[in-house]
Amino acid sequence: MDQTERLFTELLSDHGLELSELQLEQFDAYYRELVDWNERMNLTGITEREQVYVKHFYDSLSLAFHVNMKEVHSIADIGSGAGFPSIPLKIAFPHLRVTIVDSLNKRILFLRHVVETLNLNQVLCVHGRAEEVARASDHRDRYDLVTARAVARLSILNEFCLPFAKTGGLFAAMKGSDPHEEVEDAAFSLSELNGNLIGISAFKLPVEEADRHIISIRKTASTPKKYPRKPGTPLKEPLTKR
Template sequence: MSQIRTNKLPQMNQMWQQTLHWQPNTIQEQLFQQVYQEILAGNRQQNLTRITTPEDFWEKHLWDSLSGIIGLDNNYLTQELQVIDIGTGAGFPGIPLTIAFPNWQITLLDSTRKKIAFVNSLITKLKLNNATGVVARAEALGRIPGDRETYDLALIRAVSKASVCAEYSLPFVKVGGMAVLYRGHWNDEDTDSLKSAVAQLGGEIELLYPWETPVSKGVRNCVYLRKLSATPQKFPRAVGIPDKQPL
């Protein structure tokens, strides 16, 4: 246990500010540190993440989670929003965003019960009143009134092919809202294939933001999908179909 307590995240306020035009206050820094410690402890019970060194954790979990805000209008950052994090795993990007934006109400969705049990335990320990973990498949929950076309913002971090991520996320988003796809490498062919899928789902690609991680200089792309019209009732397709037969 002493090893867990002595692992300290690096001080990166200048890096936060330079890259995202945002930086955590003292309380948020303490909460990020607590998240790190709880992940290290949780890793002893289940495989939550292989990214465990302080600098890697800061960059690949904390910074990467918040990197999705770079293409959002400032209104998104200051308003009270309904947000869903699809395929949250151990709580990324949802938990760091819950800490960074207490005005957002965030639903953290994953189909793995053990992961959501950990996430809800973390939410309780950190007293994050603006977050809740839910066990469900995106294809099923996205068809249910009360969740379908309810969210201002949907976030999905490299769960599957981009077109599959679009089918998972856009049904949750209300008309006028946005889905953010966190991706690694990206090319023109990816854009062309995604356009067709997004159009079928009632949206369009509004912005593609390419950049690199601040420490290791890894390739990152954030793809912003604007919801223009209601998603046809046939989407999302039945559980497993989007992944097996991408649009």
């Protein structure tokens, strides 16, 4: 175990999360594939080993400090990019059935390669726009937990993500700086999409002490038929009171 892995495991242990030797090997392989593929396509601006482990891996797993992952069986990660937070969560919690949705096929090819290389089962990588994928019966109103990490403002994210959550399920939006203004701006979209704000968890990312926030939203009823709107519309015309 090198210094980076030691720091990583100590930080996780502080939150009661212990990793096996196999899981540490999977994180190491994930890091190596991320850096290798990043030389050919833009996956991340962060490639230094310790920074990847803290700013990507630990940051992704921070969701598990605020959500009881033992009660979560299915998760959808919308706009996953290089696989955050879903791949680290799958490594740490192998029981999860994971669906990753991303609109860029190159990223999906990378993620499928990672899934195969790390020998992860029950992971589906879907190439498509969230607005279209959420219309499919095998994804709509289906998931225990839906996540998105710094993809867009909450008024937009709600329309991307809440249609995937089952009634009673949870949408957890992972944010950096204080999102209270976003939350106020998203009140109308929550009411339209049957979401109920549970709360906002605030904490600091270790080492550099960067701000992190997790917005927790409960899905109270099935998604109204008119949502999500056609691709591109949520970005151009967010669901905010005018």
